[in-house]
Amino acid sequence: MKVRRRVACPTKLALPTGDYRLYGVVSHVGSGLSSGHYVAAVQSLRDGVWYECDDTQTYNHFRGQMIDKG
Numbered sequence: 440m441k442v443r444r445r446v447a448c449p450t451k452l453a454l455p456t457g458d459y460r461l462y463g464v465v466s467h468v469g470s471g472l473s474s475g476h477y478v479a480a481v482q483s484l485r486d487g488v489w490y491e492c493d494d495t496q497t498y499n500h501f502r503g504q505m506i507d508k509g
Contacts, residue, residue: 450482 450461462482469475478493491498 452459464480466478467475480489480491482489
């Protein structure tokens with residue numbers, strides 16, 4: 440069954456073994472589990488901005504602006 444709701448995901452996690460930061464998330468886009476494709480959201484270590492990578496295009500994740508890779 441495909442979950443179709445937003446899920447809160449903290450970017451920092453403190454465990455007894457150490458502190459961790461989230462730098463990437465992979466999401467499935469499609470109507471069901473048998474079709475669709477995957478996209479990745481990654482946080483740049485250079486500028487701290489989150490980017491969405493979808494096949495050949497990269498977008499500023501929060502503003503929806505395409506980044507020119509050329």
